[in-house]
Amino acid sequence: MADMGIKTKYGAAVVTIALITLIALILSLANHQTLNLPYSTQYGIVLDAGSTHTALFLYQWLGNKENETGIISQKLSCDVEGGGISSYDQNPPAAGESLKKCLDVAKAAIPEGQWKATPAYLGATAGMRLLGLQNQSLADRILEEVAKTIQSYPFDFRGARIIDDKEEGAFGWITINYLLESFVKHTFEGFWIHPKAGKIVGALDLGGASTQISFTPKDLVKDSNSTSNFTLYGYKYEVYTHSYLCYGMDQALKKLQAYLNKTAGASSAISHPCYPKGYIVNVTLAELYNSPCVEKPINFNPNDKVTFSGTGNSSLCLSSIENIINLTDCALSPDCGFNGVYQPPVNGEFFAFSSYFHIFSFLGLAPKAQLTQVLSTIETHCDKNWTTLTAENPSIDAKYLKDYCASAHYIMTILLKGYKFNNSWDQISFEKRVADVDIGWTLGYMLNLTNMIPSERPRAVTGVVHSQWAAQTFFIVFALFLSLLIIVILVFIT
Template sequence: MGLSRKEQVFLALLGASGVSGLTALILLLVEATSVLLPTDIKFGIVFDAGSSHTSLFLYQWPANKENGTGVVSQALACQVEGPGISSYTSNPAQAGESLQGCLEEALVLIPEAQHRRTPTFLGATAGMRLLSQKNSSQARDIFAAVTQVLGRSPVDFWGAELLAGQDEGAFGWITVNYGLETLVKYSFTGEWIRPPEETLVGALDMGGASTQITFVPGGPILDKSTQADFRLYGSDYSVYTHSYLCFGRDQILSRLLVGLVQSRPAALLRHPCYLSGYQTTLALAPLYESPCVHTTPPLSLSQNLTVEGTGNPGACVSAIRELFNFSSCQGQEDCAFDGVYQPPLRGQFYVEASYPGQDRWLRDYCASGLYILTLLHEGYGFSEETWPSLEFRKQAGGVDIGWTLGYMLNLTGMIPADAPAQWWAVNHGVWVAKVVFMVLALVAVLGAASVQLFWLQD
């Protein structure tokens, strides 16, 4: 007697389930391939405490790094409200409190689980250098207040320190060249490569209290005190760098005014760099408080000084040149001014283009422009032939020009890299087939059970 239809269907479903299950089992035995999953993103925070303002920069980079250095990108730039921290001598606690707004803004962008692993550093530049010379106890109080605020925040606080002028220039050079992809570049073949050394550019920076020049010279650096060395992305770099304290924009304008007062003591000062017809009254004593001013106010003058503009560019340049000591370099080939060693200029240069402040600086635009021309031409040695090699930029490659990114790139070399997580995986097609056969086996088994339980008896 033959099998009933119920028995035939039951046996067919059992057979299908067996074949599907056996096929899925065979596919399970296919060798898996080891794959490396992407690493986590790491974060770092740097405060740039300049003479006139403070900025926070948040950076991020893949934790596995590239040849010992992180591939860093800028995630946030936040300008702290208020003046530079050196201005809080009468209320040091406020210097620390002023940083909290930008810090909270940065922490929102960092996963909470990584807050305690985020290195945070504050570097103070020329404004605090001058304050440290003028009143070291006031400078210590401000650093203590800043340290207290950042130290109790949920980050890995690395300290608040006075950044050396040489470091400010050298880190700024790193920032510019990294942004322009002259240090490392991702090629079309999917590899990180080092561009030719000829593509490296120099960096010029004009701050409120100091100015820096940094570049790779064409020959050896004879004065080793002006040399900075780095190892980035597996390559070594030696750059010439020098920072001129008291030659920043704010200090030059103050020194220029003091120089005019000293040369022509009178209740009414005629200023050749101010527009003709412009007049203002200034307090005299604050002009002599800076460590950059080495003279005392004339006893014959009152506390206030009336200043009237004459709009005389020639006289303005002559007054500006008095702030330089060009004669100290006479007879010396590799010398800039004030007796400072400088090798011959080489390559293209980038200059930071932005400066804080708006209308309050309007009266000083003429003096600032003529000062920069004098510094570049007679100080650093740029000529009509090399003017085209100068570019004024606020950013390079999407990152703000300044020392902070260069500092963070250098810092990543000290932060251990996280190894990529290792997992085992099979070919996508094999994985899909395995799932399909497992589903078919399950459906066949359920079908066979349904036939056995619910099919009506013949």
């Protein structure tokens, strides 16, 4: 009877320990939690080869989160010295050489072990589009030279190409809304959700040779060719986007000079109402008509010079600018932007960046200002003479300072009379950055080419923390060992 009691007692102990082991095993399997696996930081490089200059952007993110959102940061940006790569038409190899300083900066910022895993892209915009219209083989040669330079670095080079106008607008739209977490948002509880109250923001980009508008229309679009369709994180978006080639800031100012020269007739002394009173500049006709955006006279001597003298006349400046933009021809009136281009009514909030921001920041009007304040500020600026302007802004180069009046009037013309923001001016914010990342097409371009925005909603990675798994495993093994030990003791006792 005593032996039977001992066996019963130890048998119960074995059963109890076995049950505890089983419960621990179940708990360890059930207690898997969502976690972020400890992957290393990854990097990506995009070179924005614009019409007036090139800029390098270095982005970084955690490797395990490349299909999520709101986690990419801009590690650095670097402005390439000199003009845009299209300006090297007389010396294509120099276009590649110009990139080396910024590529060296990026290389120094990336750990050596990550160099080969870092994708690098170069996208060229309207400046190279214009060069391609004039001389496609020359444009191709310049792209070959910049590609050769980037390939000489230990990065994962994935191509240098001219991005089309629709891509430029759409990628800017993606960049803004990605950074604002408008597509998908990470909650405090660790879930990815589509923000019900999330606002999709429109994009207004103004470069040197082209300008873009992109937004989600409220109503049915009449021209399906004007939209791009995206499926991002399980949701579909129809985005109206249009790029106006030849209507970037630099080309618009060149158009203005050509218009004033044409209206002046045979005179070589030309009044320029947008230049400050007292500012004078001489321009050769070769310089004036060196762009396909400007209509050339039938016969002209490229060596002849014209002299532009500033008169500082704000109202005449505005009317002159309106003469270089076609604001009347519209087959689908009133649904038009300018130059007869179809555009549905603007909808929602907009971020205006690039030259929009730089001009309005200089005038003290960024990120927002009442329309009446904007108009009066521009008027006051345009009335200042050259002596006053240079005294007030000693650090600003004359080649930029002379154009702020014309640039401001041009912006107001395309926004109010072109895109029709008359009744929704307060919906525009003039911004440079979102979440410490420069706004532009480059981030959206990289997100697209690296497939970092999935069409399906993101799924959580499941598992347990390594230390937690180790503790649970030790407990299970210990319980099993203890059970076996008791069984062995029972065997020897019996």
